Amino acid sequence: xxxxxxxxxxxxxxxxxATLELVILSTILAIIIGLPLGLYSAKHKNxxxxxxxxxxxxxxxxxxxxxxAMGLQLIFYSSLGWLPLGGRVSTEVAIMYELPxxxxxxxxxxxxxxxxxxxxxxxxxxxxxxxxxxVYPMGLIARMTRSAVLEILNEDYITAGRSYGxxxxxxxxxxxxxxxxxxxxxxxTLSIGYTLMNTFLIESIFxxxxxxxxxxxxxxxxxxxxxxxxxxxxxxxxxxxNLIADLVVAxxxxxxx
Numbered sequence: 001x002x003x004x005x006x007x008x009x010x011x012x013x014x015x016x017x018a019t020l021e022l023v024i025l026s027t028i029l030a031i032i033i034g035l036p037l038g039l040y041s042a043k044h045k046n047x048x049x050x051x052x053x054x055x056x057x058x059x060x061x062x063x064x065x066x067x068x069a070m071g072l073q074l075i076f077y078s079s080l081g082w083l084p085l086g087g088r089v090s091t092e093v094a095i096m097y098e099l100p101x102x103x104x105x106x107x108x109x110x111x112x113x114x115x116x117x118x119x120x121x122x123x124x125x126x127x128x129x130x131x132x133x134x135v136y137p138m139g140l141i142a143r144m145t146r147s148a149v150l151e152i153l154n155e156d157y158i159t160a161g162r163s164y165g166x167x168x169x170x171x172x173x174x175x176x177x178x179x180x181x182x183x184x185x186x187x188x189t190l191s192i193g194y195t196l197m198n199t200f201l202i203e204s205i206f207x208x209x210x211x212x213x214x215x216x217x218x219x220x221x222x223x224x225x226x227x228x229x230x231x232x233x234x235x236x237x238x239x240x241x242n243l244i245a246d247l248v249v250a251x252x253x254x255x256x257x
Contacts, residue, residue, distance in 0.1 A: 001226045003218060008229035011214060016233075017104025018088065019203070019210030023196050024105075025130050030137035031188065037138075038145025038184075039177055042153060043168075053142060060139025066201045068132040073205070076128060084125050086207035093121045129206045133199070137191035144187040148180035182249045189245040197234045 001008050034057075041053035076083040084090065088106055089099065097118055100109040107126065110119035152158065153176055161171050199212035207213070211230060218226035 001218070001223055001229075003221045003223040003226065008226050011226065012211065012229060012233060014104075015209065015211045015214045018106075018208060019196065019199050019212060021105040021107060022126070022129055022133055022199060022202070022208065022210065023192060025107075025126065026133035026195060027137060027188070027192055029130065029134045030141055030191070033134070034138040034141030035145055035177070035184070038142040039149055039172055041142065041146045042149035042176075043172060045150065053146070057139040057142035057146070060135040061143070062139075063135060065132045065136065065198070066205060068135060069128070069202055069205045072128050072131060083128050086125075086128075086205070088125055088209065089118065089121050090125070093118060129202050129208055133195055133202055137188070137195060140187050140191050141184060145177075145180060145184050148183050149176050152176045152179050185248040186245045189241040189248070193234075193238045193241045196237055 001011055004011055037053050037057065041050045041057075044050045073085060077085045097115065099106065099118065100113045100115060102109045102112055106122045107119060110116070110122060149172075158171060158175065161175060162168075199208075199210060200216040201212070202208065203210045203212035204216050211233070215227065215230040217223075218230070
């Protein structure tokens with residue numbers, strides 16, 4: 001690296017865990033919110049819940065993340081004072097405590113070492129960066145789940161199951177959602193790749209020491225070796241994520257057949 005004078009691989013090893021922490025949390029939240037949102041949107045097609053869910057999912061895909069991030073800072077830091085402006089931990093905690101470094105993910109490391117003061121402070125600091133990173137994959141997952149479940153709900157075996165008196169909850173969660181996981185899994189893995197490679201805006205706004213901030217600083221200083229290193233990392237990540245998506249889809253016996 002022309003800027004840090006370190007091997008690019010060493011820099012990536014130092015910065016990637018902080019980015020993975022954001023990506024993993026945002027993906028988990030996106031799945032928890034997006035799957036039920038798309039599922040019940042399909043169940044209540046063209047009703048109020050469906051219109052609200054579609055509005056939320058389309059808005060999530062369409063909203064510029066930098067605008068949402070700065071808006072959250074303005075509301076929760078400047079106006080309300082509930083959450084910190086940025087960084088991974090507060091200055092007081094960084095001075096008074098030695099930050100654990102086992103995996104590089106501060107929340108996990110502080111939980112493993114039982115340092116709940118650092119854990120609480122890191123959790124408060126990660127809330128604002130995670131929210132705008134969750135919005136896009138949540139909207140994408142909700143839209144893909146809705147379209148897939150709508151097709152499945154018109155299948156004969158769903159009608160037969162309802163005629164047998166099976167509960168609607170079982171039909172939705174046990175049959176419709178299970179059979180829609182192929183396209184949904186693909187959208188989840190691709191959204192992880194998109195989120196992983198588009199963190200530079202979020203990390204720059206929130207001063208988060210991850211790979212996004214690293215590459216944005218490298219671009220500003222024309223650090224071409226670092227830029228090439230991040231580009232290779234992003235290409236490999238997309239290849240691995242696409243492979244995972246294909247393997248998940250191949251778990252479906254119909255696909256294997």
